[in-house]
Amino acid sequence: MSKIIEVNDLITEYNGERILDGVSLSIDSGSIFAILGGSGCGKTTLLKHIIGLLYPVSGSIKIFGRETVGMEEKKFEQILEKCGMLFQEGALLNSLSVKENIAIPLRQHTDLDEDIIQRVVRTKLHLVELDYALNLYPSELSGGMKKRVAMARAIAMDPKILFCDEPSAGLDPVTTREIDNLLNKLREQLDMTIVAVTHVIDSVRRIADEIVFLHDGQILFTGSFEEATKSDIPQIKEFFQDQNI
Amino acid sequence: MSADNKSTYTLPQSLTKENSQKILEELKSFLHETSAVQINLDFKKLENIDSTGVAVIDKVMDIADEKQLKKDLLNVNKKTQISLDTFSSRQLKPIKEKQKPKLFEFLGGQGFEFLEHLKSFVYLTADIFYWGVGGLFSKKGQRKGEFTNQSNQIGVNAIPIIALISFLVGFILSLQSAQQLRQFGANIFVVDLISISMTREMAPLMTAIVLAGRSGSSIASELATMKISEEVDALKTMALNPIKFVVLPKLYAMTISTPLLTIISDAVGILGGFVVGVLFLKISPTAFIDRMASVMVLKDIITLIVKSFVFAWIITVVGIYFGLEAEGGAESVGKNTTASVVTAIFMVIVADSILGLIFY
Structure with missing residues (x-):
């Protein structure tokens, strides 16, 4: 399996404090990769570096085999067109309706007919089981619904890589399972690579092919979920014990 | 390709968002030109299809249905079939669009909405x-x-900008009128003009407009953000009255600061006129001050004070009202902040006209 994302010796600081300290990882194409760790360990920071929202002090990030650190903005945008991002709080544009939110990337990055765009919007909304929300506005949606609409927007362009920041946070168990099933379906049917930052262990168990465990900005463990549960590393043992694993 | 009254279109190797529009155009032409009663879409070459590709296939199927053509998909492999099943929009039920209200419904709705706003505004003001x-x-x-x-924040920090604006207004007002007064040898009347107009009109109005833009918008945006992030609800659940906890300090600060700022504005505005009078019209400083003392009456000062209090309350109440009316997200904060500034300035000018008539 080829590597779709490679991070090497990534170092980042904030106000003189080291947030990521020599992080290295590689992600197989078509896999679901989970980044685990306690609050404040640098999970979201790592994700934001990979998608170019933050800039590292040093280190290398390769997506589709191309170095993105220091890459020209226009070239990086071409890479981003093949990626989707689900933000923790959804990050929907409040002034636009649900269908307009999902249609944004399709309208901006393709020359498709409006009819085709609307068909794609409907199918993506159907995938997240929110057909009836088509004409609603984000302010009319619950937190879980917002997240599912954000998921529909993130997959609107059929991205090769889908980044998810806490896809299950704040969702009820049924919706969490539905989101997990959707992620599995996207991986299996569309060969999508999914990188998810999470601390919901049930989700990780259901979807992740590989996990990394971050602690104080360093990777303590890389491997499968089962291997992680058997790890002797104290921080990982404590993490799983606290979640009754 | 046409055979036995069937027409077949062979799809390319890839049907994704990169070439979907081009293939759609080709397929539309194919459907337009064909005289066959059945069309076939041949998938034998197709290796890669995404959701936009599936949408194109759906669209073609719909057009074929409209034309009452028979249709068939040939050589669909398992992977493509999964994509077709996953992304097809043809099995989805149509969603009803929100109906736009008719003219009288719209006007009635707007009327009721206005009355509701008015009622809420009156209740909030009373509260x-x-x-x-x-x-x-x-x-x-x-x-x-x-x-x-x-x-x-509302008073001390606003002094520099209010002083600067008032000085420039006083300066310009005197300069413009000096030109006319000089022709009649009535230079001294610039003192009457500047001291009365600044005290009765310009100082309260300029101060109110600056405060509406500066403090009114700040009050509205702060409260709107608090409302949409549930901070107002949080206060209520802690058995705290949001009006007392958040609003009263702003109301008191505005009530105290606005008259003081208006007095500063008045003094600095007259100073602007003084500079013009002394430097351009050659009025002696003593004559300027003597004339000012003789033309100004207590009623002018009372007008200034009354106006400044009224304007302060208008700006505060309007800011609070629009802040607490915010609903939804960030867009609502922006909208309500803008509405608060526009409404406050409008209401200040209306109140100014009414007070102008009362204190005429």
């Missing part, structure tokens, strides 16, 4: 003044030190 008076006698439920903080 603010009820707690405002009560808050003078009981400090319970109010934030300690917040009045000083708000007075600093």
Whole structure:
């Protein structure tokens, strides 16, 4: 399996404090990769570096085999067109309706007919089981619904890589399972690579092919979920014990 | 390709968002030109299809249905079939669009909405003044030190900009009128003009407009953000009255700061006129001051004070109202802040006209 994302010796600081300290990882194409760790360990920071929202002090990030650190903005945008991002709080544009939110990337990055765009919007909304929300506005949606609409927007362009920041946070168990099933379906049917930052262990168990465990900005463990549960590393043992694993 | 009254279109190797539009155009032409009663889409070459590709296939199928053509998909492999099943929009039920109201429905709706707003505004105003008076006698439920903080933000921090604007207004007003007065040898009357117009009209109005843009918008945006992030609800659940906890310090600070800022504005505006009078019209400083003292009456000062209080309350209540009316997300904060500034300035000018008539 080829590597779709490679991070090497990534170092980042904030106000003189080291947030990521020599992080290295590689992600197989078509896999679901989970980044685990306690609050404040640098999970979201790592994700934001990979998608170019933050800039590292040093280190290398390769997506589709191309170095993105220091890459020209226009070239990086071409890479981003093949990626989707689900933000923790959804990050929907409040002034636009649900269908307009999902249609944004399709309208901006393709020359498709409006009819085709609307068909794609409907199918993506159907995938997240929110057909009836088509004409609603984000302010009319619950937190879980917002997240599912954000998921529909993130997959609107059929991205090769889908980044998810806490896809299950704040969702009820049924919706969490539905989101997990959707992620599995996207991986299996569309060969999508999914990188998810999470601390919901049930989700990780259901979807992740590989996990990394971050602690104080360093990777303590890389491997499968089962291997992680058997790890002797104290921080990982404590993490799983606290979640009754 | 056409055979036995069937027409077949062979799809390319890839049907994705990169080439979907081009293939759609080709397929539309194919459907337009064909005289066959059945069309076939051959998938034998197709290796890669995404959701836009599936949408194109759906669209073609719909057009074929409209034309009452028979249709068939040939050589669909398992992977493609999964994509077709996953992304097809043909099995989805149509969603009803929101119906737009007709003219009279729209006008009626707007009318009712306006009455609702008016009712809420009156209730809120009554609430603010009820707690405002009560808050003078009981400090319970109010934030300690917040009045000083708000007075600093609304009053002290606004002094430089209000002083600068007022000086320039006084300067320009005197300069423009000096040109005319000089022709009649009536230079001294520039003192009457500047001292009365600044005191009765320009100082209260300029101060109110600056405060509406500066403090009114700040009050509205702060409260709107608090409302949409559920901070107002949080206060209520802690058995704290949001009016007493958040609004009263702002109301008191505005009530104290606005008259003081208006007096500063008046003084600096007249100073602007003084500079023009002394430098351009050669009026001696003593003559300017003597004339000013003789033309100004107590009623002018009372007008200034009354106007400044009224304007302060208008700006505060309007800011609070639009802040607490915010719903939804960030867009609502922006909209309500803008609405608060526009409404406050409009209401200040209306009140100015009414007070102008009263104190004529």
